[in-house]
Amino acid sequence: MELANRVSSLTPSTTLEITAKAKALKDAGHDVIGLGAGEPDFNTPQHIIEAAVKAMNEGQTKYTPSGGLVALKDAIIEKFKKDQNLTYAGNEIIVCVGAKHALYTLFQVILNQGDEVIIPTPYWVSYPEFVKLAEGTPVLVEGKEANDFKITPEQFKAAITPKTKAVVINSPSNPTGMIYTAEELKALGEIALEHNILIVSDEIYEKLVYGDNVHVSIATLSPELKKQTIIINGVSKSHSMTGWRIGYAAGDSTIIKAMTNLASHSTSNPTSISQYAAIAAYTGPQEPVHEMKKAFEERLNKIYEQLMEIPGFQCVKPQGAFYLFPNASEAARLAGYDDVDSLVKALLDEEKVAIIPGSGFGAPENVRLSYATSLDLLEKAVARIKRFMENKIK
Incomplete structure (x- = not known):
């Protein structure tokens, strides 16, 4: 059956290929670090969970x-x-x-x-x-x-x-x-x-x-x-x-x-x-919101400095949210790739780090890295990206 025009006009998400490949590698036992998350890595605060349980027990369903x-x-x-x-x-x-x-x-x-x-x-x-x-x-x-x-x-x-x-x-x-x-x-x-x-x-x-x-x-x-x-x-x-x-x-x-x-x-x-x-x-209490914000800010300040040490990466320091959006066009050139999307795919293949190409956001020279994950994993990921680049430009 022929699909409606409104569906066929949709642009497939450029993140899907990277996300699917990262999952496949992880399922195969590889040590993949994913920096594509668009959600906080913290659990929902406990008082909110308890309110939901209370509502269910009281028949608010x-x-x-x-x-x-x-x-x-x-x-x-x-x-x-x-x-x-x-x-x-x-x-x-x-x-x-x-x-x-x-x-x-x-x-x-x-x-x-x-x-x-x-x-x-x-x-x-x-x-x-x-x-x-x-x-x-x-x-x-x-x-x-x-x-x-x-x-x-x-x-x-x-x-x-x-x-x-x-x-x-x-x-x-x-x-x-x-x-x-x-x-x-x-x-x-x-x-x-x-x-x-x-x-x-x-x-x-x-x-x-x-x-x-x-x-x-x-x-x-x-x-x-x-x-x-x-x-x-x-x-x-x-x-x-x-x-x-x-x-x-x-x-x-x-x-x-x-x-x-x-x-x-x-x-x-x-x-x-x-x-x-x-x-x-x-x-309810807003302390969990402030604590989460504090953790994100600490990660940003540490990871931003480390990212800026990687050859070919230039980044305007973010003011909010939980993403870094560096320009990686020079990194792609230095590493011998025709475009940033190719760099992203190679990074996943060779160093098992999944980042999102900026082409999906209308900015093909950039990449998006989420810092909504632990500082330990973030530092490991940035170290792998740095190693990847240094190996490419030897």
């Missing part, structure tokens, strides 16, 4: 409202007030099956065929695919490495056409770990307001910010920008709850209502037990 439990929406509302001094009503929030589902559903309800969405590169791999699945057109704008991978107002303005419907801002960014400042966001926001472009602000890594850097939501900069912005967030990264699948969107009530109606016909509702766990995540 039935359908919930499609847009999420009122109690969870209330916890999210309080979180916005406390963290960002933003005020939302219950009808301005939808709880989804992860932040990914929130983004997918959002593009389904705002895009018509041919509508354009501006997506800065490097980008998280699913943004363009969500847009294509909604019959929209992704418009990729290069965030240059010299500008910390961030797009400028001039670039944003030049990419706008009469078909532009939305722009995606991911700060802190996956894969780069970079953060837009308040001034940068204000400049982009003014252009979005001028052209009536919806701002999709993906803030899933907001709690993982290091040093003197701060996370700023564009919605906090003015009432007009708040009205023009849909915030996407969730508990996956902040509370190490990736498998629980709880994310949410906050913003214009008309858009949120449309998303809720669509969700009622697709997922029915987010998992009831996970919602009670998410309530505990936001209303």
Whole structure:
């Protein structure tokens, strides 16, 4: 049977080949170190697990409202007030099956065929695919490495056409770990307001910010920008709850209502037990969040310095999230490879280190290394990469 065009237009994930090969090598008994993880290596905090068990024991295992439990929406509302001094009503929030589902559903309800969405590169791999699945057109704008991978107002303005419907801002960014400042966001926001472009602000890594850097939501900069912005967030990264699948969107009530109606016909509702766990995540102690952030920052500071000693690797130091995104084009050249993807494959074959090629993020000269694993494994991996390069350029 012939498949639908919307499926055949999807771009296969470039990470799958590396991930599958790493697993196969590991299953065959090889000592493979994988640095591709997009999730914290810490377990979900115990008080959250206990809240889920309590909910199950009390029979909270039935359908919930499609847009999420009122109690969870209330916890999210309080979180916005406390963290960002933003005020939302219950009808301005939808709880989804992860932040990914929130983004997918959002593009389904705002895009018509041919509508354009501006997506800065490097980008998280699913943004363009969500847009294509909604019959929209992704418009990729290069965030240059010299500008910390961030797009400028001039670039944003030049990419706008009469078909532009939305722009995606991911700060802190996956894969780069970079953060837009308040001034940068204000400049982009003014252009979005001028052209009536919806701002999709993906803030899933907001709690993982290091040093003197701060996370700023564009919605906090003015009432007009708040009205023009849909915030996407969730508990996956902040509370190490990736498998629980709880994310949410906050913003214009008309858009949120449309998303809720669509969700009622697709997922029915987010998992009831996970919602009670998410309530505990936001209303319970936050010490585990701070401890996890501290551990990530310590790893970053140690591994960054070691990575910079490897021939051919150049890296802008990340400000948040848990990824390093070095430029490896010179390393590929020095090692005798035509491109970075070939370098990545050889590194896995010869040194059993799995990293993700930047081509999957719209940045073919770079690679993504996750430091969401133990410091011991990180140091071993970097030592192997260094040995690989030194052997190649002897």
